[in-house]
Amino acid sequence: MRNIGKSAFSGCKNVQAITIPEGVTTIEECTFQACAAAKTLKLPASLKQINASAFSGLDALTELVIPASVDTIGTGAFCDMGALKTLKIEDSQSTLKFANGQDYGAHGMFSYEHQPALEEAYIGRSWTVKGNGLFRGHTALTNLTFGAKVDKIPAESFYDCTGLEEIHARPTTPPVCTGGNVFKNVNKLTTYLYVPTASIDLYKEALVWKDFYDNIRGEDVADADLNGDGSINVGDVTTLVNMILGKTEKVPAADLNGDGSINVGDVTTLVNMILGK
Ligand SMILES: [Ca+2]
Numbered sequence: 001m002r003n004i005g006k007s008a009f010s011g012c013k014n015v016q017a018i019t020i021p022e023g024v025t026t027i028e029e030c031t032f033q034a035c036a037a038a039k040t041l042k043l044p045a046s047l048k049q050i051n052a053s054a055f056s057g058l059d060a061l062t063e064l065v066i067p068a069s070v071d072t073i074g075t076g077a078f079c080d081m082g083a084l085k086t087l088k089i090e091d092s093q094s095t096l097k098f099a100n101g102q103d104y105g106a107h108g109m110f111s112y113e114h115q116p117a118l119e120e121a122y123i124g125r126s127w128t129v130k131g132n133g134l135f136r137g138h139t140a141l142t143n144l145t146f147g148a149k150v151d152k153i154p155a156e157s158f159y160d161c162t163g164l165e166e167i168h169a170r171p172t173t174p175p176v177c178t179g180g181n182v183f184k185n186v187n188k189l190t191t192y193l194y195v196p197t198a199s200i201d202l203y204k205e206a207l208v209w210k211d212f213y214d215n216i217r218g219e220d221v222a223d224a225d226l227n228g229d230g231s232i233n234v235g236d237v238t239t240l241v242n243m244i245l246g247k248t249e250k251v252p253a254a255d256l257n258g259d260g261s262i263n264v265g266d267v268t269t270l271v272n273m274i275l276g277k
């Protein structure tokens with residue numbers, strides 16, 4: 001199965017869980033619209049395209065994960081998700097394309113009106129959007145994280161996100177903010193910005209990020225994809241061993257077991273991760 005037909009499950013009010021099988025590449029318009037009882041949604045790693053209103057009205061869903069494979073998201077695909085608490089857009093080197101942003105009338109993508117319970121967002125890749133900032137005016141959002149692969153942030157993306165308390169930026173190079181309005185009206189005195197310790201000075205000099213100057217803190221997060229190729233496998237073991245042998249520079253992300261040093265214990269942790277233990 002590659003494709004699920006337009007409106008195929010639209011209005012299925014008793015569906016509690018939606019799992020879309022591996023191999024599916026496109027979710028057509030309105031496919032799962034108003035499946036208001038669905039508490040879980042599992043999207044496959046094969047998915048490329050989510051069309052307009054595909055999941056709008058999933059009013060019981062609390063968590064949404066957008067797989068790294070997705071490259072386009074249609075108008076209002078995630079509207080009216082009253083219970084949605086966390087959003088995760090998985091890490092990818094490629095850019096995610098949104099059909100529209102907040103200023104598209106009632107069809108805005110992520111807005112307080114559509115996901116009033118959304119507190120936490122993890123964005124693992126760069127994105128483009130038609131219209132104004134993707135999350136503009138999303139006052140419920142308190143905790144925002146950018147994955148290490150994000151390299152630019154479009155204008156007005158978080159304009160008026162006045163509820164923000166913590167921003168975690170994982171990229172070692174500060175993402176380029178298009179224009180100065182990315183965090184307009186976000187309180188720079190009460191919102192903390194956490195960045196990799198070795199990059200604090202870079203963030204203190206970078207456009208937009210420097211506005212958080214006094215509230216920039218160091219935070220190093222373990223990341224097993226040590227060679228940065230998007231998957232965790234034997235290649236990362238090689239990179240880690242080279243770090244331990246002094247052939248490659250050690251990075252804080254390599255402390256996978258969190259004991260404060262980078263040594264053979266981290267190799268064990270990594271091998272166990274690869275073996276799924
Ligand atoms: Ca890797």
Ligand SMILES: [Ca+2]
Pocket residue numbers: 254255256257258259260261262263265266
């Ligand atoms: Ca360690």
